[in-house]
Amino acid sequence: MSDEQYVVPDPIVDAKERRSLKSLTERYERMTEPGLVQKAGSQVMNLIPDPIKQFGQSAGQAITQNQYMKR
Helix, strand or coil, X not given: CCCCCCXXXXXXXXXXXXXXXXXXXXXXXXXXXXXXXXXXXXXXXXXXXXXXXXXXXXXXXXXXXXXXXXX
């Protein structure tokens, strides 16, 4: 074993690393925020009456069940 001790750098994160972290954080936030298509889709869904939404859901479930039964 060595008697040398580890010297902790000061500062632990330097200015270049801080800039990189900030840039990566901004890119990640842009990548994960809702896109134009998703925003438009939610606007359209707000315009569709609830009975039609329920019909679409039940039809989708029926199709899924039908496909499951065929397997």
